[in-house]
Amino acid sequence: MTARLCLGQLAQLPAGLRPVPSPGDVSVGVVHLGIGAFHRAHQAVYTQKAMGADGTSGWGVCGVTQRSRSVVELLAPQDCLYSVLVPGDDASPVTVVGSVREVLFAQDGPEEVVDRLARPATKVISLTVSEKGYRFNPATRRLSTDDPDLVADAQGRPPVTVIGQLVAGLQARRRQGGPPVTVLCCDNMTSNGTTLDQLVHDYCNLVAPAEADALVSWMETHVTFPNTMVDRIVPATTDQDLATAAALLGMEDRAVVVTEPFSQWVVEDRFAGPRPAWDKVGVELVRDVAPYEEVKLRLLNGSHSALAYLGALAGYDLVSQAVGDQALAAYVRALMDTDVTPTLAPPSGFDLEGYKDALMARFANPALRHRTQQIAMDGSQKLPYRLLNPVRERLAVGAEPHHASLAVAAWMRYVSVARADDGRQLEVKDPLLGQLRAALAGRSAPSEVADALLGVRAVFPADVAEHPVFRRLVVEALGVLSEHGAVGALAAYGPA
Ligand code: CS2
Numbered sequence: 435m436t437a438r439l440c441l442g443q444l445a446q447l448p449a450g451l452r453p454v455p456s457p458g459d460v461s462v463g464v465v466h467l468g469i470g471a472f473h474r475a476h477q478a479v480y481t482q483k484a485m486g487a488d489g490t491s492g493w494g495v496c497g498v499t500q501r502s503r504s505v506v507e508l509l510a511p512q513d514c515l516y517s518v519l520v521p522g523d524d525a526s527p528v529t530v531v532g533s534v535r536e537v538l539f540a541q542d543g544p545e546e547v548v549d550r551l552a553r554p555a556t557k558v559i560s561l562t563v564s565e566k567g568y569r570f571n572p573a574t575r576r577l578s579t580d581d582p583d584l585v586a587d588a589q590g591r592p593p594v595t596v597i598g599q600l601v602a603g604l605q606a607r608r609r610q611g612g613p614p615v616t617v618l619c620c621d622n623m624t625s626n627g628t629t630l631d632q633l634v635h636d637y638c639n640l641v642a643p644a645e646a647d648a649l650v651s652w653m654e655t656h657v658t659f660p661n662t663m664v665d666r667i668v669p670a671t672t673d674q675d676l677a678t679a680a681a682l683l684g685m686e687d688r689a690v691v692v693t694e695p696f697s698q699w700v701v702e703d704r705f706a707g708p709r710p711a712w713d714k715v716g717v718e719l720v721r722d723v724a725p726y727e728e729v730k731l732r733l734l735n736g737s738h739s740a741l742a743y744l745g746a747l748a749g750y751d752l753v754s755q756a757v758g759d760q761a762l763a764a765y766v767r768a769l770m771d772t773d774v775t776p777t778l779a780p781p782s783g784f785d786l787e788g789y790k791d792a793l794m795a796r797f798a799n800p801a802l803r804h805r806t807q808q809i810a811m812d813g814s815q816k817l818p819y820r821l822l823n824p825v826r827e828r829l830a831v832g833a834e835p836h837h838a839s840l841a842v843a844a845w846m847r848y849v850s851v852a853r854a855d856d857g858r859q860l861e862v863k864d865p866l867l868g869q870l871r872a873a874l875a876g877r878s879a880p881s882e883v884a885d886a887l888l889g890v891r892a893v894f895p896a897d898v899a900e901h902p903v904f905r906r907l908v909v910e911a912l913g914v915l916s917e918h919g920a921v922g923a924l925a926a927y928g929p930a
Contacts (some may be wrong), residue, residue, distance in 0.1 A: 469497025551603020
């Protein structure tokens with residue numbers, strides 16, 4: 435039987451693969467809520483490198499998983515060691531990461547999570563819990579304060595929601611006289627840090643007033659919420675990836691994550707206290723993240739969602755296959771050029787054309803088996819930032835955003851019909867699915883489907899939903915999709 439990656443096996447790894455500093459010497463300084471594959475392929479890698487760069491060992495990560503125990507089951511037997519597989523990176527096709535030092539399943543021990551958040555050694559709390567993890571309305575960016583779990587958490591039970599955990603941790607920290615802490619939201623949302631700051635304050639309105647007042651004033655001097663832009667494509671790991679990693683490591687690793695060579699992290703330089711030497715390992719610390727964030731959310735994520743819905747409807751399982759279709763590739767480039775680029779104010783000196791070319795190449799990477807249906811998930815939470823913000827801005831200057839409207843219509847078709855053009859069933863996962871299905875009941879004509887979904891205010895803010903031009907574009911696009919299918923629609927919407 436082959437050995438499995440763990441502290442006791444480190445010496446058996448090829449010398450160049452042993453993490454520095456030695457994971458056994460690393461102590462926890464970061465608590466990360468939502469330790470999925472993305473965190474492990476992105477922030478945890480930067481943190482590993484940062485400790486290696488400045489010779490520190492106090493920035494280990496305690497990762498908290500929210501919805502399933504599976505990450506704990508994968509990582510705990512491996513002393514939280516795992517490898518990052520980067521097909522196409524010939525210099526280092528695999529790296530072993532030792533920065534994650536502990537992993538907790540929140541449902542097993544909510545008090546432990548609160549304890550870790552409050553500990554004085556914890557200087558950074560970071561989050562990747564996905565848009566829906568915040569339980570807010572993406573259109574208004576305010577907390578869903580009628581959510582019964584949030585209300586119950588705020589009344590003081592061991593918290594089950596992410597915001598409840600975070601605030602309980604901050605409350606405990608304040609009571610214990612703990613040091614300042616930086617809360618780093620790393621989810622793909624516009625002004626993610628500012629939004630999380632607002633959600634925490636919204637939640638404080640649910641907490642008993644005396645406690646809330648004390649917390650709010652303590653946070654003013656002890657907590658910051660910098661905005662961040664994170665970027666690295668991390669598809670689900672396949673059996674083939676596990677086999678490739680095992681061959682490179684000479685031992686088994688069941689917690690492999692697979693990603694692309696590209697990686698970017700831009701962080702607003704507004705830390706409340708110490709942080710890992712991220713700036714020494716390629717993290718860009720800037721005054722204003724917004725220009726980077728909008729470029730990335732609208733060009734990369736907007737195109738990703740368009741590719742996911744149109745690609746899945748057209749029968750493509752993988753993003754690389756979808757962009758291999760010339761009509762789909764031309765459509766995505768036209769979406770970027772016509773509907774998105776005019777809405778962007780990139781950082782000065784930024785090569786937007788080069789960025790778009792690079793994106794097309796990243797999407798086409800054949801080594802990444804990134805499923806269109808994985809990206810299609812949670813569309814109600816993603817559409818507002820990725821597509822509706824640019825739509826609003828194009829409408830405001832009198833433009834007709836045809837391409838973005840087709841992507842929105844493709845989402846509508848995806849959730850309403852849940853079948854590819856060839857009849858194959860598509861998987862629809864969305865936290866608002868019940869609400870979307872209720873709105874759609876008995877409606878099938880393009881105008882009925884459009885009106886039903888445009889009426890869901892948690893997705894479509896009134897100014898966009900009620901704009902006559904947008905409604906017309908969406909109804910037309912739905913009509914073309916239902917009559918000619920995604921392939922036919924692409925022919926009709928190709929570049930002018
Ligand atoms: C993707 C992102 O699943 C999705 O919605 O668009 O996870 C995307 O791969 C990352 O944001 C890339 O940085």
